Amino acid sequence: MNEMKTLYLLVPFAPLVGSIVAGLFGRWVGRRGAHTVTILGVLVSFLASIAIYFDVQAGNTFNGPLYVWGTSDGLSFQVGFLIDPLTVMMMLVVTFVSLMVHIYTIGYMADDPGYTRFFSYISLFTFSMLMLVMANNFLQLFFGWEAVGLVSYLLIGFWYTRPSAIYANLKAFLVNRVGDFGFLLGIGLVAAYAGSLDYVEVFAKAEHLAGLTETVTGWPLVTAICIALFVGAMGKSAQVPLHVWLPDSMEGPTPISALIHAATMVTAGIFMVARMSPLFELSDTALSFVLIIGATTALFMGFLGIVQNDIKRVVAYSTLSQLGYMTVALGASAYSAAVFHLMTHAFFKALLFLAAGSVIIGMHHDQDMRNMGGLRKYMPITWITALIGSLALIGTPFFSGFYSKDTIIEAVAEANVFGAGYAYFCVLAGVFVTAFYTFRMYFLVFHGKERFGKAHHGHEAHGHDEHHGLAPGEKPHESPAVVTVPLVLLAIPSVVIGYFTIEPMLYGGWFGDAIQVLAEKHPAMEKLAEEFHGPLAMALHGFTTAPFWLALAGVVFAWFCYLVRPQVPEFFARTFRPIYVLLENKYYFDRFNEVVFAGGARLLGRFLWQIGDRTIIDGAVVNGSASMVGEIAAAARTLQSGRLYHYAFAMIVGMVVLLWFIYGGH
Numbered sequence: 148m149n150e151m152k153t154l155y156l157l158v159p160f161a162p163l164v165g166s167i168v169a170g171l172f173g174r175w176v177g178r179r180g181a182h183t184v185t186i187l188g189v190l191v192s193f194l195a196s197i198a199i200y201f202d203v204q205a206g207n208t209f210n211g212p213l214y215v216w217g218t219s220d221g222l223s224f225q226v227g228f229l230i231d232p233l234t235v236m237m238m239l240v241v242t243f244v245s246l247m248v249h250i251y252t253i254g255y256m257a258d259d260p261g262y263t264r265f266f267s268y269i270s271l272f273t274f275s276m277l278m279l280v281m282a283n284n285f286l287q288l289f290f291g292w293e294a295v296g297l298v299s300y301l302l303i304g305f306w307y308t309r310p311s312a313i314y315a316n317l318k319a320f321l322v323n324r325v326g327d328f329g330f331l332l333g334i335g336l337v338a339a340y341a342g343s344l345d346y347v348e349v350f351a352k353a354e355h356l357a358g359l360t361e362t363v364t365g366w367p368l369v370t371a372i373c374i375a376l377f378v379g380a381m382g383k384s385a386q387v388p389l390h391v392w393l394p395d396s397m398e399g400p401t402p403i404s405a406l407i408h409a410a411t412m413v414t415a416g417i418f419m420v421a422r423m424s425p426l427f428e429l430s431d432t433a434l435s436f437v438l439i440i441g442a443t444t445a446l447f448m449g450f451l452g453i454v455q456n457d458i459k460r461v462v463a464y465s466t467l468s469q470l471g472y473m474t475v476a477l478g479a480s481a482y483s484a485a486v487f488h489l490m491t492h493a494f495f496k497a498l499l500f501l502a503a504g505s506v507i508i509g510m511h512h513d514q515d516m517r518n519m520g521g522l523r524k525y526m527p528i529t530w531i532t533a534l535i536g537s538l539a540l541i542g543t544p545f546f547s548g549f550y551s552k553d554t555i556i557e558a559v560a561e562a563n564v565f566g567a568g569y570a571y572f573c574v575l576a577g578v579f580v581t582a583f584y585t586f587r588m589y590f591l592v593f594h595g596k597e598r599f600g601k602a603h604h605g606h607e608a609h610g611h612d613e614h615h616g617l618a619p620g621e622k623p624h625e626s627p628a629v630v631t632v633p634l635v636l637l638a639i640p641s642v643v644i645g646y647f648t649i650e651p652m653l654y655g656g657w658f659g660d661a662i663q664v665l666a667e668k669h670p671a672m673e674k675l676a677e678e679f680h681g682p683l684a685m686a687l688h689g690f691t692t693a694p695f696w697l698a699l700a701g702v703v704f705a706w707f708c709y710l711v712r713p714q715v716p717e718f719f720a721r722t723f724r725p726i727y728v729l730l731e732n733k734y735y736f737d738r739f740n741e742v743v744f745a746g747g748a749r750l751l752g753r754f755l756w757q758i759g760d761r762t763i764i765d766g767a768v769v770n771g772s773a774s775m776v777g778e779i780a781a782a783a784r785t786l787q788s789g790r791l792y793h794y795a796f797a798m799i800v801g802m803v804v805l806l807w808f809i810y811g812g813h
Contacts, residue, residue: 151202154195155209155228158238159277161191162245166270173263181263185270186249192277193242196235203235210283210347222338229283229346233486233661236652237280237418240493241411245273247633251501252402254629255508259400265305269406272298276411280418285334285344288419292330292383295412296323302407303399312398319392326382326389333375336361340368350425350663357429373426373433377440380416384470387444391736393467394451397459401504404459405497413466414489417473421482425663428480434669435565438478442570445471445577447734452584454730457514458503461588465540466496468577472555475570480669481558482662483653488551490652491645495539495548498637502533505630506592509623510599513616516588521597525623530593532634537589539641541582541698544689547645550682552578554653554675556694561671578694582701590709599623646682654679 165188169181176184212227228234249269256262275298279291296319304316334344340356341349359368380386385393393413397404407413420427420437427433445468452464469492476485507514509526523530539548556578559571599617617623625631651657654676666673679685689695708715720727732738 151199151207151209152213154199155230155281156213157195158192158199158242159274159281161188161195162270162277163274164188166267166274169263169270170267173267176263178262181266182249182253185266186246188270189242189246189249189273192273193239193246196238196242199230200235200239203230203232212283216286221342222344224286224344225284226287227283227345228281230281231661232658233418233422234281236486236490238277240490241273241276241280244493244497244637245269245276245406245411247497247501247637248402248406251405251504251630251633252400254627255402255504256400261305265302265400265402268298268302268305269402272302272406272411276415279415283346285337285346285349289331289334292379292415292419293327295415296320296327296383299396299403299407299412302403303396305399305403309398315392315395315398319396322389322392323382326379328378329375330379330382333372333379336368336372336375346422353425353429356426367430367432369426370430370432373423373430374436376423376426377416377420377433377437380420380474381440382416383419384413384416384474385444385467386416386440386470386474387447388736390444390448390467391733391740394460394463394733397457397463401459401500401507404463405500405504413470414473414493417470417477417485417489420474420477421486421662424480424482427477428663428665428669431564431668434478434480436478438475438559438562438564438570439566441471441474441476441478442566442573443471444468445475446573446580449577449580449584451730451733453580453587454727455584456516458506458516458519458588458592459500459514461516461584462496462499462503465499465581465585468581469496469540472552472574472577475559475574476555478564478570479555479558479562479567479671480564480664481555481562481672481675482664483658483672484551484554484558486658486662487649487652488548488555490648491539491547491551491641494637494644495536495546495641498532498536498634498641499540501630501634501637502529502536505529505626505634506533508626508630511617511621513599516591518599518616519592520595520599521593522623523593526593526625528625528631528634532631532638533589533593535638535641537585540585541701542578542694543698544686544695545642545646547641547643549686549689550645550649553685553689553692553694554649557675557678558671561674563669563671575693575697579697579701582698583705586702586705587709590705595710595713646686649682649685650679 162185165185168176168184173181209228209230212223212225214226216224216226218224249266252265252269256265259265272295275291275294277291279288279295282288282291300316300320302316303319304312306312337349338344340359341352343349343352353369356372357367357369360366361368361371364371378389381389396407399407427437448464448467448471452461452468455461455464469488473485473488473492476482476488505526506519506522506529509522509529510519513519535546539546542549542552556571556574559567559574562570600619600621653672664672729735
């Protein structure tokens with residue numbers, strides 16, 4: 148057991164050591180030393196995760212404290228690990244994707260002056276995420292939660308000389324604080340009513356908590372806890388209306404987009420709700436809330452991907468939409484399906500982000516798809532891997548995304564909580580929308596006529612002053628092997644991992660007690676298990692279902708609009724101008740936040756400055772006390788005549804008054 152404990156410690160702390168070395172000693176170890184030590188740290192973490200996976204497969208799990216930080220009124224604050232199938236799956240995904248991103252970064256950030264700092268940050272990010280997923284208590288969960296938020300702030304604003312990057316990381320930080328406030332409230336309710344922060348102890352008291360009501364609001368306690376915790380997930384996993392930070396986070400370098408939006412930060416909320424399944428199962432109200440929020444995000448964020456011209460922003464909005472699918476699955480009590488989609492999505496979304504980064508390198512840091520076209524013949528590896536990622540994303544049968552996405556759609560169809568009908572419409576319509584914007588991006592970038600090497604719309608994407616985009620007559624080029632090898636390694640699981648893992652993960656009891664579902668109340672996954680006849684039969688049947696035909700329709704429509712009749716999108720934009728403007732302005736969420744919250748904060752700030760600062764503090768306290776001292780001094784000055792007999796008379800009067808006080812009562 149001691150050997151396994153050493154491996155458990157090695158998983159999060161190997162990347163932390165790499166981060167410290169690269170961050171504090173970067174100028175001495177140099178660029179090569181920085182990337183070597185951080186990649187080695189994540190590689191060690193990945194290999195240790197594989198060893199732990201096989202140990203868990205053999206039936207060995209672990210739950211216990213490693214270090215007690217403090218005890219207060221019977222409440223223990225500690226660092227501890229919970230190693231079970233859910234944890235080990237997350238560990239493998241996080242460490243593998245992080246390893247690919249680390250290797251890819253060598254090529255992508257080769258010319259950046261902040262090279263060693265960047266490697267330090269991404270390793271620290273990996274450590275934070277691993278501490279989050281390995282936690283066995285709410286305190287450590289919150290530590291990891293806040294740590295990934297902090298490091299994402301540093302990464303989004305990595306090019307800190309650019310005002311847009313500073314605005315984006317501040318936006319991410321503030322929006323996540325809103326979600327985290329709810330998250331902290333949920334943890335506070337757990338601590339107050341369960342008397343413990345340990346997962347197992349809290350879950351053991353779940354039935355007791357279900358019978359209590361929250362004293363302030365009068366809500367059922369479990370509902371209050373679950374909704375508060377889910378508000379935290381809405382911030383981290385970018386659900387409407389706390390989604391506004393994620394598209395702007397594209398201001399960070401592309402490897403960060405892959406790391407934050409594929410396998411790590413944005414999936415933290417999905418993982419957390421799945422981990423809390425024993426609580427969420429006891430509140431249909433909370434499940435309905437989760438279901439409706441997820442469905443809204445899945446469909447309406449997908450619409451925004453249609454009008455984007457920045458290649459990274461298209462992929463970012465697809466992330467928002469897919470996170471909505473995962474959230475819908477959570478609301479339908481299909482927690483295992485949500486986590487399964489989390490895993491498959493991590494591979495193909497990291498692949499798409501890194502492929503987008505490869506395109507950006509080939510285009511000399513121009514991200515505008517209107518300046519691309521015909522890249523297929525210049526960048527064959529990037530092209531084929533991007534095609535694989537796109538096919539996986541739209542749910543093509545036999546690709547990994549098909550197995551997870553189709554399962555979610557079927558689970559929602561079987562769900563019996565309030566809002567299931569609305570959610571089913573959203574996830575089904577979202578299939579067409581996803582296929583359309585994904586292949587719009589694919590056709591605009593890799594097919595059609597070449598539109599580069601001209602005067603264009605320009606997009607300052609790299610944070611430096613060099614020329615962006617290809618010069619007239621210049622041609623794109625395939626990226627170096629350090630970029631393309633991670634693409635190929637991510638493309639493989641994007642194709643096959645769904646086929647090989649769907650049966651054990653969803654229908655073979657692989658998660659065991661890590662995910663708990665009250666099957667009599669929420670039978671969706673049980674019904675799907677009855678209809679499942681293996682991955683091959685499922686894929687073959689997939690060709691006859693509505694999602695496949697909707698996806699195919701989306702692909703064909705994108706092909707028609709952007710390769711056959713390019714004037715069609717302009718016609719739709721003119722004809723449906725109000726809708727187009729609404730989408731271009733992202734449903735005016737940013738404007739609303741700016742006017743209501745930022746404007747309200749400005750008014751409050753002006754009021755506090757005028758009344759609090761100028762009138763009370765400066766006027767009354769500072770200037771008022773100064774003028775009062777001056778007036779007292781002026782009055783006292785009149786007593787200073789300079790004549791000796793005046794002072795002698797004052798002394799005599801003072802002596803008389805003193806003697807009267809002492810002897811006057813006797």
